[in-house]
Amino acid sequence: MPGSFQQAFDFSHKVVMVTGGASGIGFAIATQFVAQGAKVALIDTSDDVERVAASFANGSAGWHGDVSDEARTETIVAEAIARFGHIDVLINNAGVGLIEKAEAMSTALWDKTMSVNLKGPFLYSRAVGRHMLGRGAGRIVNMASQAALVGLDKHLAYSASKAALLGMTRVLAGEWGPHGITVNAISPTVVETELGRRAWAGEVGAQFKRKIPSGRFAQPDEIAYAALYLASDAAGMINGENLVIDGGYTSQ
Numbered sequence: 001m002p003g004s005f006q007q008a009f010d011f012s013h014k015v016v017m018v019t020g021g022a023s024g025i026g027f028a029i030a031t032q033f034v035a036q037g038a039k040v041a042l043i044d045t046s047d048d049v050e051r052v053a054a055s056f057a058n059g060s061a062g063w064h065g066d067v068s069d070e071a072r073t074e075t076i077v078a079e080a081i082a083r084f085g086h087i088d089v090l091i092n093n094a095g096v097g098l099i100e101k102a103e104a105m106s107t108a109l110w111d112k113t114m115s116v117n118l119k120g121p122f123l124y125s126r127a128v129g130r131h132m133l134g135r136g137a138g139r140i141v142n143m144a145s146q147a148a149l150v151g152l153d154k155h156l157a158y159s160a161s162k163a164a165l166l167g168m169t170r171v172l173a174g175e176w177g178p179h180g181i182t183v184n185a186i187s188p189t190v191v192e193t194e195l196g197r198r199a200w201a202g203e204v205g206a207q208f209k210r211k212i213p214s215g216r217f218a219q220p221d222e223i224a225y226a227a228l229y230l231a232s233d234a235a236g237m238i239n240g241e242n243l244v245i246d247g248g249y250t251s252q
Contacts, residue, residue, distance in 0.1 A: 008234040012037035015084040016231070017077075019067050019124060020094030021053075022046040024193035025143065028220035029091055029227045034058060036228065041080040041087065043067065043094070043124075067094045067120030077127040089139045089231045090128045092121035092165075097199070099154040110157045117161035118168070125172060129181065138181040139231040142169050143223075146189050146246045162187070166242055173240030182239040184230045189246035190217040214247030 016033045020026040021042030030040045034056045042053045042062040053062030061083060065072045080087060096116045098109050121142050132138030147155050148162035165185065172183040189212060190200050196217065200208060209216055226243055229235055244250055 003233075005234075009036055009228065009232050011088075011231075014038045014088040015041060015080070015086055016089040016091065017041040017043070017080060017087050017124070017128060018091040018093055019043045019120065021091075022049040022062070023052075024195060025188075025191055025220050025223050026091070026093040027052065028193075028224040029093060030056075030060075032221065032224040032228050033089070033231075034060065038089075039084060041076075041084065043076055066116075067124060068115035070123055073120075073123040073127055077124070077131070081131060086135065087128050087131055088137070089141070090124060090132075091141050091143070091227055091231075092124055093143045094120055095143060097158055099158060100156075101154055102156045105156055113157035113161050117158070118164050121165060122168065125168070125183070129172070129176060132181050133176065133179050136180045138176075139235075140172065140181065140183040141227050141230050142166075142183070142185040144169070144185040144187040144242060146187050146244065146250050148187055148242075149244070149250045169242065170240045177239050182230075182236070184235075184238055184240065185242040186223060186226050186230070187242050187244045187246065187250075188218050188223050189249050191220055191223055192217045193220055211252075212247040212249045213252070216247065218245055218247070 011033055016038045018026050018030045018040055021030045022044035033040055040060045042049050043065050045066055049062035049064055053060045063076045065076050098113055142165050144165050145162040147159040148166050169183050169185045190196055
């Protein structure tokens with residue numbers, strides 16, 4: 001049970017693992033957890049991941065790795081536990097957004113999307129989940145998408161991967177909830193990271209914003225605050241849910 005507001009959001013002495021943590025939404029999430037006292041274990045394919053983790057200057061650490069690589073996943077999780085002693089929170093944030101018309105979509109694009117967006121969260125949830133089961137506590141947050149809920153043009157593989165991620169979230173919540181672990185998802189609309197701004201620049205972005213009741217895209221920190229909440233003591237009774245952050249787009 002949470003005590004005061006400050007206690008509920010105090011992550012001192014806690015370790016938060018963030019995949020795709022070197023930039024964008026993942027970096028925003030890591031930054032907010034560090035601000036609340038946590039140490040972060042960042043995983044990314046970027047060569048900058050170790051430097052980014054070191055920049056927090058609080059004992060955080062970074063690992064270079066592809067989330068779809070099973071052997072590398074097991075190694076990273078084992079090394080993180082050896083370094084920090086425990087992992088309290090897992091944020092499955094790493095993902096790819098490869099798009100193409102369905103009839104032109106290559107098998108390679110489909111496989112890459114499923115490997116990163118679905119296999120990756122499975123591998124990390126399994127590896128970290130075993131550790132959490134042993135401790136009798138933990139929080140897992142999966143980064144899904146509004147594309148898991150509605151059909152978006154050229155998003156066949158992406159939408160399928162994110163919809164499946166919601167299914168995985170619900171099953172893990174049911175299996176692991178009795179053991180002190182909550183598993184939830186966040187489904188954002190377009191987020192104005194550096195990559196998001198480039199991909200949705202100009203009239204394409206303007207047209208999509210007009211479809212969103214709130215009239216804008218989400219900011220990285222808005223997603224980070226949601227992850228912070230779902231991982232906090234304040235959200236102890238939230239399990240198997242999908243928090244949609246889309247300005248009302250999917251409510252229409």
